[in-house]
Amino acid sequence: MASEVRYRKDLFKGTAEYYDRFRPPYPPALLDDLRSRVPLGGTARLLDLACGTGQITFALVADVGEVWAVDQEAESVRFGNAKANRLGVTNIHWLAASAEHVPLDGVFDLIAIGNAFHRLDRDAVTRRLVPHLARGGAVALLWGGTPWRGERRWQRALSDCLERWEREVGALDRVPPGWEQAMDEDPHEQVLRRAGLAYEGSFGFSVVERWSIESLIGFVYSTSFLNRAALGDGADAFERDLRGQLLACRPDGIFEQQLTFAYELARRPD
Numbered sequence: 550m551a552s553e554v555r556y557r558k559d560l561f562k563g564t565a566e567y568y569d570r571f572r573p574p575y576p577p578a579l580l581d582d583l584r585s586r587v588p589l590g591g592t593a594r595l596l597d598l599a600c601g602t603g604q605i606t607f608a609l610v611a612d613v614g615e616v617w618a619v620d621q622e623a624e625s626v627r628f629g630n631a632k633a634n635r636l637g638v639t640n641i642h643w644l645a646a647s648a649e650h651v652p653l654d655g656v657f658d659l660i661a662i663g664n665a666f667h668r669l670d671r672d673a674v675t676r677r678l679v680p681h682l683a684r685g686g687a688v689a690l691l692w693g694g695t696p697w698r699g700e701r702r703w704q705r706a707l708s709d710c711l712e713r714w715e716r717e718v719g720a721l722d723r724v725p726p727g728w729e730q731a732m733d734e735d736p737h738e739q740v741l742r743r744a745g746l747a748y749e750g751s752f753g754f755s756v757v758e759r760w761s762i763e764s765l766i767g768f769v770y771s772t773s774f775l776n777r778a779a780l781g782d783g784a785d786a787f788e789r790d791l792r793g794q795l796l797a798c799r800p801d802g803i804f805e806q807q808l809t810f811a812y813e814l815a816r817r818p819d
C-alpha cells in the first residue's frame with residue numbers, strides 16, 4: 550500500500566489568475582494522442598479531478614458532451630466557472646470538493662487528473678473512480694514540466710533563488726518532506742494497477758518554451774510553494790532579487806528550454 554504524504558488544503562490560495570495566465574498549456578500533440586487512445590464524442594463524459602482553473606477542462610470540453618470539473622479550492626473553481634461564463638461554455642459542471650469525497654454520479658469515458666495525482670490519497674481516490682469508468686473508459690494522469698528543472702545557468706539561478714526565498718519566508722513546509730521518495734517507492738503505475746486498472750503506458754511530449762522574466766515570475770506565483778500568499782510582504786524584494794539573478798545569466802531577458810509534458814493512461818479492463 551502507498552505510504553501517502555499529506556498536503557495542506559489551501560496551498561493554491563491566490564494563484565488562480567497566475568495559474569490561468571502563466572501555466573503553459575498541455576501541448577496539442579499530447580491532447581491529440583490522448584484523443585486517439587480514448588474515444589470521446591458528443592455523448593462522452595469527462596471528469597477533471599483537481600481541475601484547478603480548468604487546464605484540462607477547457608482543452609477537452611469541445612470533445613465531450615459534458616465535463617465535471619472538481620477542485621478542493623473554491624477560489625479556483627469560481628475562477629474556472631467565471632471563465633466558462635465569459636466564453637459562453639455551458640456544458641461544464643463546476644464543483645468545489647475534494648477528490649476523496651466528491652459525490653460522483655454515473656460513469657465517465659475519461660477521468661483526467663492534471664499535475665495533481667501526487668497530492669491525493671491515491672489509493673482511496675483510484676478505488677473510488679473505478680466503478681465510475683464507462684466500458685473502455687480510462688484514467689489519464691497528465692504532467693507538465695517546470696522551468697527550474699534543467700542544467701542551464703538561468704535554471705540553476707532560478708532554482709537557487711526559489712530555495713533561498715522559501716527559507717527566507719518560512720515556506721519550506723508547504724512541500725511535505727519525502728514526497729518524491731514516497732512516489733518513487735510506490736509509483737503511480739503501481740497505484741493504478743492495484744485498483745484493478747490496466748496500465749497502458751506513459752507518453753511524453755516536449756515543446757520549446759521561451760520565458761520572459763514576467764512569465765517566470767507569473768509561473769512561480771502559480772505554484773503551491775512560493776506564491777504571493779507564501780511570500781507575503783516579501784514579494785517585491787523576491788521579484789527584484791530574481792530579476793537580478795536572471796538578467797545576470799541572460800541579459801537579453803529570453804529564457805529558452807525544452808519543456809516536457811507526459812500523460813499516463815490506465816483503462817478499465819473488460
Ligand SMILES: C[S@@+](CC[C@H](N)C(=O)[O-])C[C@H]1O[C@@H](n2cnc3c(N)ncnc32)[C@H](O)[C@@H]1O
Nearest residue numbers: 599600601604620621622647648663664665668
Ligand atoms: C498544480 S494544480 C493542477 C491544476 C490542473 N489540473 C492542471 O492540470 O494544471 C493542483 C490542483 O490540485 C488541487 N487539489 C489538490 N489536492 C486535492 C484534493 N485532494 N482534491 C481535489 N483537488 C485537489 C489543488 O487545489 C490545485 O488546484
